[in-house]
Amino acid sequence: MSAPGIDVDPRIDDRRKAIDAIDDQLLELINERLRLVMDVGRIKAEQGRQVLDSSRESRIFDRLLSRNRGPLDEKVLIHLFTQIMAASRQLQRPQRVSFLGPEATFTHIAAMNHFGPSVEYAPQPSIRDVFRDVEKGESHYGLVPVENSIEGAVNHTLDLFFESELKICAERYLQISHDLLSRAGGLKAIRTVYSHPQALAQCRMWLQKYLPDAVLKECNSTARAAQKAAEIEGAAAVASREAAQMYQLAVVASRIEDVARNTTRFLVIGRDAVHRTGRDKTSMMFVTSHVPGALYKVLKPMSDAGLNMVKLESRPTRHENWSYFFFVDVEGHIEDAAVSETLEGMKKLCLYLKHLGSYPKASEG
Ligand SMILES: C=C(O[C@@H]1C=C(C(=O)O)C=C[C@H]1O)C(=O)O
Numbered sequence: 001m002s003a004p005g006i007d008v009d010p011r012i013d014d015r016r017k018a019i020d021a022i023d024d025q026l027l028e029l030i031n032e033r034l035r036l037v038m039d040v041g042r043i044k045a046e047q048g049r050q051v052l053d054s055s056r057e058s059r060i061f062d063r064l065l066s067r068n069r070g071p072l073d074e075k076v077l078i079h080l081f082t083q084i085m086a087a088s089r090q091l092q093r094p095q096r097v098s099f100l101g102p103e104a105t106f107t108h109i110a111a112m113n114h115f116g117p118s119v120e121y122a123p124q125p126s127i128r129d130v131f132r133d134v135e136k137g138e139s140h141y142g143l144v145p146v147e148n149s150i151e152g153a154v155n156h157t158l159d160l161f162f163e164s165e166l167k168i169c170a171e172r173y174l175q176i177s178h179d180l181l182s183r184a185g186g187l188k189a190i191r192t193v194y195s196h197p198q199a200l201a202q203c204r205m206w207l208q209k210y211l212p213d214a215v216l217k218e219c220n221s222t223a224r225a226a227q228k229a230a231e232i233e234g235a236a237a238v239a240s241r242e243a244a245q246m247y248q249l250a251v252v253a254s255r256i257e258d259v260a261r262n263t264t265r266f267l268v269i270g271r272d273a274v275h276r277t278g279r280d281k282t283s284m285m286f287v288t289s290h291v292p293g294a295l296y297k298v299l300k301p302m303s304d305a306g307l308n309m310v311k312l313e314s315r316p317t318r319h320e321n322w323s324y325f326f327f328v329d330v331e332g333h334i335e336d337a338a339v340s341e342t343l344e345g346m347k348k349l350c351l352y353l354k355h356l357g358s359y360p361k362a363s364e365g
Pocket residue numbers: 037040041051052053054056057060084085086088089092
């Protein structure tokens with residue numbers, strides 16, 4: 001690129017300065033427009049009105065087209081203002097967060113802790129649906145469980161990262177405590193206990209001791225189990241205290257997990273990358289070649305660069321027997337030269353490597 005005024009015609013130079021000044025004004029005007037749009041959005045929210053007002057938008061187009069004296073082409077005018085109005089509507093819409101539902105799952109509680117009360121929450125029937133909703137732009141973010149301190153990785157979540165282009169935007173820890181919930185409120189009447197397989201596993205000893213004859217039945221989520229307990233005579237659920245409130249169940253016993261300090265780590269997934277904060281984590285997945293020492297060779301650049309690896313997990317690729325995806329978390333951000341250079345170096349040493357995201361490190365709190 002040439003420096004201004006060196007080999008460019010001065011007449012071009014003059015006009016480029018004027019163009020820059022106009023771009024500055026356009027930028028300021030667009031932001032001023034967006035500030036007004038946000039005011040309109042707040043008023044609409046107060047009145048419970050929807051964001052899109054197609055008749056207002058078509059009146060805007062009619063007015064602008066009738067005022068346009070060119071040389072701006074009409075099609076281009078429509079395209080430009082379509083984009084501006086789409087951005088405006090997006091700003092007015094409260095952020096939508098999809099999570100593994102139904103309501104009152106631990107994922108829902110983690111989502112509410114992370115995003116607070118002013119976003120719209122959208123429960124999804126499966127982790128795959130959470131990914132799909134964010135990929136399609138239906139939601140800004142998704143929240144999925146990724147590992148539990150007792151049960152280990154949530155394999156389904158790890159597997160979905162292979163197919164998805166979404167990035168990890170944040171992590172969130174939640175201390176998990178299970179209660180036994182039922183309509184009846186006593187142990188005697190309970191014949192069936194419903195819950196998510198991980199929750200049943202986490203309370204195995206307690207259930208064996210206090211409900212040795214009960215049939216354990218697996219559900220997709222602890223909240224679904226609470227729904228079942230509310231519907232079925234003689235049924236109980238292992239679920240959160242929040243689920244008891246939501247499904248009007250009595251807490252028969254609380255904190256029934258076999259091991260205290262049961263914590264689940266959740267990931268916030270989204271379409272946009274997150275900038276460096278200085279206290280970050282970077283996640284990646286890779287596949288090594290099927291030769292002795294391959295994993296060691298791929299990991300070596302990390303120790304050479306002094307990067308602190310905080311997690312290593314493997315999953316079968318399912319394309320070929322005994323070949324694995326490795327999931328690695330290191331401290332640092334992809335915007336740190338040490339991290340980006342190390343990833344570039346590792347890419348050359350394995351068959352496939354994907355950066356899954358760099359995001360602020362959360363405390364287990
Ligand atoms: C800002 C508004 O909300 C939306 C955005 C519009 C815009 O960007 O001009 C117009 C109509 C609505 O679809 C509004 O209703 O005025």
